[in-house]
Amino acid sequence: KQEVTQIPAALSVPEGENLVLNCSFTDSAIYNLQWFRQDPGKGLTSLLLIQSSQREQTSGRLNASLDKSSGRSTLYIAASQPGDSATYLCAVPNDYKLSFGAGTTVTVRA
């Protein structure tokens, strides 16, 4: 059974600092890995999807890396802003179901 773990559970940083969020998974035979953002009272928004053949994926200030062999992915958010405050979830497909980590709740202080 695929287990997904996210560390840390919570993170608080001053505005402008870079964020580093970690995700690990136990079964390295994955098709892809996806990072989501969850805001209070709202659903999940897909941020980045990295295919298993890729090492990293970038979108604006966001960069996600994937190391299948070690079962790890890292989401980097450059020059954080208060609007980046949210919970970030990583997920890997288990057939067609997604297995999620518990998330990292980020607070960016102005």
Place this chain on the structure above:
Amino acid sequence: GAGVSQSPSNKVTEKGKDVELRCDPISGHTALYWYRQRLGQGLEFLIYFQGNSAPDKSGLPSDRFSAERTGESVSTLTIQRTQQEDSAVYLCASSIVTAPQETQYFGPGTRLLVL
């Protein structure tokens, strides 16, 4: 275009009552998923529908939980005789087809509180 919508957004009920949660997927999406998110935990898969195929109910936690889907449109998740441990956010997602590489698009969720 319109995203996945869910109703109600919030539901407070008394222990022992039945509740129905509704999901409207993105038009044209053949796959529909229900997940549950308990406080401080990751999302748990509940049930999956793909077209007219038999649904995958392997994630339903008990026989008090059931779900239906009308064709490739609306789905309803029903929880009978609710218990306090059913309190959670119930999220619905849809995707174009069933494939691990396809992105699932999530609705805003229904927050269920069982008193």
